[in-house]
Amino acid sequence: MTQKAIIYARVSSRAQASEGHGLSSQEARCRDYAASKGWEVVATFPDTISGGIDFMKRPGMVALLSFLDAQPNENFVVIFDDPKRFARSTRFHIDLRDALRERGAQIACLNFKFDDSPEGEFIETIIAAQGELERKQNGRQVGQKMRARMESGYWIHTAPVGYRYVTVKGRGKMLEPNPPFDGIVREAIEGYAAGRFETQAEVARFLESFPNYPHLKDGKLKQQRVTDMLTHAIYTGHICSERYGIHWLKAQHEPLISLETFDKVQQRRSGSAKAPKRKNIGDHFALRGIAVCDCCEVPLRSSITKGNGGHYAYYLCQTKGCEAYGKSIKRDQLEGDVGEIIKALQPDQSVVRLLTDMFRHIWYARRAQAADIKKDAQSQVRAIDKKIEALVSRILTAQTEAIVPVYEAEIVSLEHDKARLTEKMQKQVEPKGSFEEKLEPALAFLANPWKLWETPGGAQVHLRRLVLKLAFGTRIKYCRNQGARTPEISFPFKALEGFYMIKCQNGAGGGT
Template sequence: MDGSVNTTTKPTKAVIYCRVSSKAQEVTGHGLESQETRCRQFAQAKGYDVAAVFPDTITGGGDFMKRPGMVALLSFLDAQPDERYVVIFDDLKRFARDRDFHFRLRDAFRQRDASVECLNFTFEDTPEGEFIETILAAQGQLERKQNGRQVAQKMKARMQNGYWIHNAPIGYRYQTEKGRGKVLIPNPPFDSIIREAFEGYASGRFGSQAEVTRFFESIPEFPRNKHGRVNQQRTTDILTHPAYAGYICSERYGLNWLKAQHEPLISLETFDKVQAMRSGTAKAPKRRNIGDQFALRGIATCACCDTPLRSCVSKGKGGLYPYYLCQTKGCEAYGKSIPRDKIEGEVGEIVKALTPTESLITLTTQMFKDAWAMRSDQAKANIAAGKRRLASIEREIEQVLARIMDTNNDTVIRAYEDKLAKLERDKAKQSENLANQMPAKGAFDKKLELALRFLANPWKLWETGHVQARRLVLKLAFGGPIAYCRNKRARTPKISIPFKVLGDVSGGEFFYGAAGEN
């Protein structure tokens, strides 16, 4: 093609190009269907036969070769080089909202011997016509950029008000609320999955990010990529997303640790622990494979060598036989097994003896109230100190902002911006610490009820037989390991502080003291 235009033959065939900027516009008055209807009416009035319609749902800015509908239209013209077509547009803004690409597209049609007609604009190949077309193309580009700027300003303002504006993170979904617009709310069951992942990583249940990924993959309904997998990048994006802790951060808009309007799934403390784990500055606590059959695994020790007893399951003719044993070579109890039910039954007798009298429970209640009052006084002092620290951080932020305004050095500005981000982070952490200092109203009664229920009868929880419940009893009732001797049974372990105090008050009468040596 030499770029010349055949002006001797008037075209009788037409193609229609329709474009909207988004899916939402397809159903409005300026949607694709209404554009096509008007263009067909225009073609009919001009006596053109419409050969094809090419729609696009894409922004008009930028390269027109990135629009699938326009690419298809040009390919259609290329496939029929001997035919002359009129390309019909509903509005000049549907042509191109970029001045340079507007005239490149005009040249592309000229090279294919196609003319262009618009319902509300007449193209003229004259200097005056080209001038007017240039002005209108530039106006379309100006409007597009102004609209983009306005949208960006509104998005930034909404984020500054604490509202997340991008795609909802996994574990959340959007809900429209009167007066607030679209707000993130927890999305079951994914919210509990995300919470479990964070808390599991922070506590050491998951020793690495790879284990978190495998946890996600173990859940069939968890979102996957097109290959049906949960990749490491998705896990990284989740574990580093401040929105889960209830904060808004945006590098694009320069926002750092703004308190969000939506409900957090985890605490900022948990989020910080996860970041420390990821960076290697914190180590996961040592994890024991306690299994699901042995309540004393990692708690019971050999009385001869003070080494934790191992747990095993032996298979015999009558079925499976669980037992504990010492596997320390050189120990006199090496290899000698102890039936699980025997040792756990004897420890249960110790637990059963930890039952204080009614008068001791009354005394304990008063002790709790006194301790709670002291804690409340301490909390007030901590709040006062925290407010002073918060005010100090805010003053530092104001100073850094003033320094940023006073300098033109890009390197210095970046350094100040990094410091500002750190201060905003400290401010968010200090604010959360303040919010957690004072207990909620009625919290004392609830916690006291649970504590007294356990202190009054720890045997009731042990008697359930659940391994995790029994391990909880051991953790709360005893202050250390339980030494066990095959010949002398379980030695009385070190009693935890609450029970020890009760024992001291009562003279130790309610403790199980005949089980073995102290």
Template sequence: MTKDQRLQSVIYCRVSSKGQKDEGHGLESQETRCRQYAALKGYDVVAVFPDTISGGGDFMKRPGMKALLAFLDAQPNERFVVIFDDLKRFARDTRFHFDLRDAFRQRKATIECLNFKIDDTPEGEFIETILAAQGALERKQNGRQVAQKMRARMENGFWVHMAPVGYAYRTIKGQGKVLVPHEPLAGIVREAFEGYAAGRFQSQGEVKRFFESFPDFPRSKAGHITFQRVGEILGQSLYTGYICSETYGLNWLKGQHEPLISIETFDKVQERRTGISKLPIRKDIGDDFVLRGFVVCGDCGVPFRSSWSKGRTRHYPYYLCQTKGCSSYGKSVARDKLEGEVGQIVRTLQPSEKMFELATRMFRDTWAQRAAMAVDMVKSGKEQLRGIEKRIEGLLGRVVDATNPTVIRTYEDKISELERDKLRLREQVASFVPEDGRLENLLELSLRFLSNPWKLWESGNITLQRTVLRLAFADRLEYDRNTGPRTPKTTLPFKVLEGFCTPLLGNGADDGT
């Protein structure tokens, strides 16, 4: 044929995963063989359409195949030959195979395969049907084998899905790919859980803002950290070191990976998440008002709102009461004034040096008492564990004797609940006895805060400032727009430090003891 008479052709190549593409397996060799075939036949290759996914047998789930069909639709008056190297690359599902054949037939395109002669005779269609059915069988068998291997690996305590934030896969000899903590993300996730469980973060919105303060924390394609991502992280039980999977019927199975948090911390977070819902963060307020939600109107007891008021040349920040019927309704207080007065209260919380030394001794004595009690607590915990195990054994016996599916399911749910209680109790028993050096670590952090909360406050970091408010004050601060802040209720550590002063001074001691 002359050059003008040569038929035009397109090549279709496919591998089952992006990994095969990245490793250079398949696509290039398929294209080379198809180009050699086209040259031998005298065809001009005008386009190549690759795919890196199987699509589960459905060709319309493959971007490359959709692009090929769109290419043919865009040139309805042209006749093309579609070349592929193996019948299994066409469609590994009997129904989809012939649906795709019809799709090409409607577009007046012919298909040619390197290892199989397409024949439209009844005999040829029969053989093609058998080969297509064989491909579908192999695909389903492969899928079943992969699912069985994944289930077996999960039952052995190895996570097989995408690594959650804070973990990464590492290949370990004899174990394969195992989840390991990935710093600094593991520390960030751990701090988020513990902060939310302890009340440092009052809402998932504050956890979101905490994540956003780290530039390297994973974000969406649009560059955001969504509330959905925050919820997925806080609801992921994998961080406790245990595996739960509805797909594989696994419930709190001990995993082979290192936990980031305790079961107790995880449960506290879930309780808070299912409690009273919090209002989302207002995008127009952001981090401009540190006292929003912490200061209430002295007349009505409702938290102040915050806003920016427009002046002649710039905007001015204010706190104000917006409770109708309140005598302070609509009255505003300048942000800098209110926050400055609260800052002065924080500044007065710093104890004297001798008071601080006394508090240090008090903490050490309390710690020693707790260590002495730990032995009895461990003994009591082990007795409770034995009681739970006996209850589980009893329920297992009832399950064996039961015939009603509803009754069996009820027993199984109760057993699952008791197993969860056993894990939690076992974790608590292990934590009763403090580790060596733990006192110094905890004491250093606690006393560093008690000695000078003002230092954290004056940093200007809104997260640290709100942490100071929650740790130092037992309740919201009341503020009167005429007289200023009222006497706050401090938390127990500061209340204890204040209490040392009164009786000692009454006995004639100098004010430094």
């Protein structure tokens, strides 16, 4: 009767299986060996997993043992290429050897002859121990290289959403922003920090609005993914790793957000929870949350009704007991009345020119001030470095272990302060571009806010909200019969109005 054989092949990772030829070459050699012995190969069981773990956690080996259990009356030979493919742990090697013996299976190896004599078992144990030693030494070397890489400012783990790995000559693989997801992540984090998104659930809904966003399952994103994104220091351009004892190390890659934004996010997360934002918040209503009922001073609600073959947008008061309760106002009417107020904000052009000269003077004064701020921050960083050195010395000379975690926590806090100051210094570099490139667009808005208010297109609602936020210091009261009440205008337009009055009093204006 022909001896039946089973082949077991293993590589240490799925990448080796998909990109290399380890499994196929092992199987080919084992088949040649079986043919030379006249054995019939009836099954092959591959594995793509590290050999240091319990063999019962290897899918291929579990399947092999199940195959043997299903045919208890058959005598099989299990063939494998090398003892290292069998197990790279002395204990698991012996346990697996016993498991195969209990099932009546013989073992054949291309690079080693198994012998059931005491001497053979001794040599086999030595071989298994050598494999385990090599595995642990390799693991130590890899760990040391990974630590060194991290300490040099390079992220070594899976690229977070918003980044991707690229190979840079002389620097190896490093993170770089990955469009369009870098912009999506930045908007999500900054939106949460600024209060645009009140809860993490709103952040999740924002991310879910992008069909190609990673990690979506049936169009939904797990809340843990959002938490991980909001708390990942990697987006600030810093590396933190409890495993390697690294805290707020300046990284080599480009940040997506500032450390200031990151801190705001953590402060919001540690604060009291707020009710989720409604999905139908009214993206078609520029004055939603800004216009209030003149009678009860409660923000007007928005509504889109369907009838007569079309859709009609309205604002209305829904405060029970108010005399305006349930009475609707056409959206175009209300927003048109407010637009007339904005049109009236356009200041005298001579005042705008005067204000431009003032801002130009401030612009150059701030550039000089930036140098002083940077110098002060450098002094604070040096002081922090001295404190850290002192704490490290205390740790080395500590009499009790209990005090060490206290010192370590203080060092982490100081490292965070140092990173914040370093970021502050980087922001104080001489601004790129000219005054005209930086401030003239803002002055152009002050000179003619109506132009931005009337911008056509899909972004009109968002631009109108921006104009309202910049132009007015209070909400706008609206009466259904008498129209919009003039709200308190914001400081920039107050300043322009004040300049114009002063100029007229001094006889410098008033003409054409």
